[in-house]
Amino acid sequence: MWSPASPSTRESTMHDHRKLGRELGLFGTDPLIGAGLPYWLPDGALVRHALEEYVRDLERRAGYRHVHSPILGKRELYEISGHWSHYRDDMYPPMDVGGEQLVLRPSLCPHHALIYRSRGRSHRELPLRIAELGGMYRAELSGVLSGLSRVRAIQLNDAHVFCTLDQAEDEAVAALALIRRAYDALGISVARYRLSLPGDGGKYVAGEWDRAVDILRSVLDRSGLAYDAVEGEAAFYGPKIDVQIADGAGRESxxxxxxVDFHQPAQFGLEYVGPDGAKHRPVMVHRSIIGSVERAVAQLIEVHGGAFPAWLAPVQLRLLPVSAAELPCAREILDRCDDLRAEIASDGSLGARIRDGRLVPYQAVLGPQEVAAGQLSVRLRDGSRLDAAPADAVLARIGAEVRKP
Incomplete structure (x- = not known):
């Protein structure tokens, strides 16, 4: 048994990510940077980068093309999209630069709409799937900020599928399946699925709401998922399926x-040439697999208590030389860990070092016998030990276990 204990085999106790994340040296804050603006420490950055690489690879294999777009846009951009009139209270005020008003973007949707319309499009290109891990900014009030789960500077895993009306339902079904696949790999449980519908008041734009709602209801039914329909939770431009999670206190987010969005394609005049040679309006399917990277990592800390899946762990292999005599061998083995995030722990007693690395998926003890035989003795997170084996074979086996799911 080479796999370290997984979430399903460990006690499912939720932890407070704000406390544990700091104790584990994953992230921190400073009043000079500001509230709701955490910084990532080296181990936290490793977790974040591994998560981002996993999502990019998952999207690439699902047919998404990745883009990069600026974190700023002219105020006019958000007036066209509808954000300025319907979402202004959550946006930062404009900055006057060179006679123009620039705004920190509250979402990536308008930029992706402009990328779509950067040239003519044919029905043969659709569905066109555009993805980005990009920054966006929300002017959250101080009272609602919380660790990584509610911040002001957000790294969003966002994507937009431009498709025909006939393709929209299948694309939304596929997006929901991709979300569920990622949750399985990450060990995240869904608290509930919510069909978020418009409510009363002027928060929502006029548009084809009934058609969009019907598509999402069919998506949930085809996916075999129970859900709650809740009024007043839709985006201002369209209804949505929200995948809800819960923290240790039972708070949902x-x-x-x-x-499904008919509004922004119309606002930006998006078109494609159909088989009939005429111009048609695409549908815009918005989807986010893990939402914000910050909130996703907060949930991972709480779910796993810092004992991340091996592929996500900041340190995957810890080499433990019993004494200074084994240190040169440990360094030589570390040089061969090209595909592993590995480190040497040599200070303190062996027992203390093992306890200190209790969250590391694999700890390899190097004593005189192992050095003489060119072997490693591996200890797993659950305390079990594996028989000593040749070092190269151990590294290859661990490398196979920690590859991205």
Whole structure:
């Protein structure tokens, strides 16, 4: 048994990510940077980068093309999209630069709409799936900020599928399946699925709401998922499927979404040439697999208590030389760990070092016998030990276990 204990085999106790994340040296804050603006420490950055690489690879294999777009846009951009009139209270005020008003973007949707319309499009290109891990900014009030789960500077895993009306339902079903696949790999449980519908008042734009709602209801039914329909939770431009998670205190939040949008394609004049040679309007399916990277990592800390899946762990292998005599061998083995995030722990007693690395998936003890035989003795997170084996074979086996799911 080479796999370290997984979430399903460990006690499912939720932890407070704000406390544990600091204790483990994953992230921190400073009043000079500001509230709701955490910084990532080296181990936290490793977790974040591994998560981002996993999502990019998952999207690439699902047919998404990745783009990069600026974190700023002219105020006019958000007036066209509808954010300025319907979402202004959550946006930062404009900055006057060179006679123009620039705004920190509250979402990536308008930029992706402009990328779509950067050239003519044919029905043969659709569905066109555009994805980005990009920054966005929300002017959250101080009272609602919380660790990584509610911040002001957000790294969003976002994507937009531009498709025909006939393709929209299948694309939304596929997006929801991708979310569920990622949750399985990450060990995240869904608290509930919510169909977020418009409510009363002027928060929502006029548009084809009934058609969009019907598509999402069919998506949930085809996916075999029970859900709650809740009024007043839709985006201003369209209804959405919200994938809800819960923290240790039972507080719910939205991590992932799938949305159907007829509004922004019309606002930006998006078109494609159909088989009939005429111009048609695409549908815009918004989807986010893990939502914000910050909130996703907060949930991972709480779910796993810092004992992340091996592929996500900041340190995957810890080499433990019993004494200074084994240190040169440990360094030589570390040089061969090209595909592993590995480190040497040599200070203190062996027992103390093992306890200190209790969250590391694999700890390899190097004593005189192992050095003489060119072997490693591996200890797993659950305390079990594996028979000593040749070092190269151990590294290859661990490398196979920690590859991204």
């Amino acid at each position: 939205t991590l992932s979404t799938v949305q």
